Every structure is written in structure tokens, then in C-alpha cells.
Amino acid sequence: MNRPYNFSAGPAAIPEEVLKTAASEMLDWHGSGMSVMEMSHRGKEFISICEKAESDFRELMAVPKEFHILFMQGGGLAENAIVPLNLSRGATVDFVVSGSWSKKSRKEAGKYAAEVHTAASGEDSQFTTLPDPASWQLSRGASYLHICSNETIDGVEFQQLPDLKALGSDAPLVIDFSSHVASRSVDWSKVGLAFGGAQKNLGPAGLTLVVVRDDLLGHALPACPSAFDYKVVADNASMFNTPPTWGIYVAGLTFEWLKNQREGDAVGIAAMERRNVAKAQSLYDFIDASGFYVNKVAANCRSRMNIPFFLKDESRNDDFLAGAKAHQLLQLKGHKSVGGMRASLYNAMPMAGVDALIAYMREFEKKHS
């Protein structure tokens, strides 16, 4: 079976090997006589799946021991509330607004935090640039600073995480890394908490991954639901309530797949990162060299994962999408707030998929110019 290339922004493509393993284990996981979906989350089978997923992620992403890895539910949007419920402690929270997602997060935090302060915004540039950290207006005594490290809709990505200490702030950095988790390494020395929904780069929708430093646990506001209190979740090894067992299992298969990736002498996340750089570079180079397509994001903050682009003649959009589908290239339509096209090149997208997209774009351009 020849599967099409799927450029969806999320839920997104899952590596074919992972899908095949999940299919082959669907009726009987490792001789247990049960599907993973039918197991007690307190039984030894599922506990072994969950513990392995956690330790594989820790190893893959080099997560230091002072961080907890939590498997939660509610997605990135629920974390927009759960983070201030746990971390705001009645103080001001700072936001850098770099696109649609951080803007949404800021709005939600306003329901729970005493005060929300915008330290910087890229809105004046229609989110085609990232505000330089040296210009951020950090508030004194902020309980945390939130950034979205990869803006899925606008296609901007922090190539380096800001060093808040160097900017004179003791506030922990919170990153929403939903759409580039496990696509590159993370400098954990700069991070207090990271969260991400699984459905972009880790597996099926329904699982949210949270990585949180020890000292940030135990400060939840009284109104915080117990199931969303990071300390309660951590103390119960993500089993305070029934966790999203299927999502944890498929994410675990994805972590195993990631550990086995190789590019030259690089292995695991380093290999993935090398491949992601090459994939994105090849599409950006093609777009920049063409007079037919355009990407408006400044070169130093272009996302490796989500590449929005426009046809200069937008009357051909529907034609472009229909032709793409006929060429087995799916879900390229841009987000409604931005328009145009968007190619999401998550970990599961091979270089061959990017090559096929570029070949189609070249052919379409030739036909219409």
C-alpha cells in the first residue's frame, strides 16, 4: 500500500513503522491476551508501558532528574489554564506574544492570574518576526514568563530559548512546545516548564506531555482541580485518574522509533534535528528562489516544522490544492486566520515527501506562469 504524504498541522502523520507495530499488537499486546485499550492502568502490563515511555522520553530529550515528566489530558489549550492555576501564585505573569497560540494563551491566563503583562509582541510585523529578547519588558517578581517556542499557525520558531537569568529575571520560563517537541534538543537549563499536546509530533490526540521542574510543584491555587494539580499528578506517577493509556502507548512506540533514527553519525534527536533542518531548508530554498510562491517570515525565525506559504496569484489556490491531492499530497491548506498554504514537516514526514511536494510545486508553477 502506497500511503500519500500528509502535511497536516495536527492531528498529523505518525511514522508508518509506529502504526504498523500498533496494528500488529492491537488484539494481543505481548502475549497478554489484551489490547492496550483493554488493560487496567494499574496492572503490571500497562505500568511497564508507561514507565518505559517516560524513561525513553527522558533519555531521548536528556531531561535532567530534577524535572518530572507528566502524562496529562486536555491538550495545549487546557494547559493555558492549568499553568496559571499551578504557577501564578497570585502574582503577575509575563507573556511574549509571537503568534496566534501565545496570544490565545495570554487571554486564557487572564482568567486565573492576578495580572497579565505583555513583555513583547510581534503583532506589529503580523507575526513575521520574533521580538528580540534584549527588548523584552520583563515585570519584576513575575511568577513566570510564557512563550510559544514554535508558532504552528504563523510559522515562527525560537531558534534559541531566551536566557531569562541573563535578562535579569528569576522567573521560570514556560514553553508551549506542542508543535516542535522532539524535533530538536531542548536546553533544559533555561526552562521551568514545557508542555505539548501529542498530536503533532508524538502520537494520537488526547495525551498532553508536561515536563516540570521540582520546585514549581505544590503551589497550585486552591481552585485548581486535583487532576490538574501538577504535584498531585507527579505524586501519583500520572495515575491520579485514568491516564490516556492508548496515547501513552503510541507515544512510547514513537519514542522507540525516534531512538533508532540515524543521519550520518547522529542518532536519536540529533539525527531527527539534522533531518528536520535539511527538510525545511530544502522547501524554503525552493520557495525563496521561485517568483510564484512566497513565505513572509524573517529568515532567522522561520519554523522548521510549519511552513506557511502563498501563491502570488491566490486565485489559483483551489487548483493548487486539488492538484496536490491528485499527486497524493494531503492537507496543505493554510490555517483560516492566515490563508494560503501550510506544509507541516513534522518528524514523521520523510525527505522524500518534501521532495515530492517541491516537484509538484515546480510542475504547477511551470504550468501556470
Ligand SMILES: *Cc1c(COP(=O)(O)O)cnc(C)c1O
Ligand atoms: C495545536 C497546538 C495547541 C492546541 O492543542 P490542543 O490539543 O488542541 O489543545 C496549543 N499550542 C500549540 C503551539 C499548538 O500547535
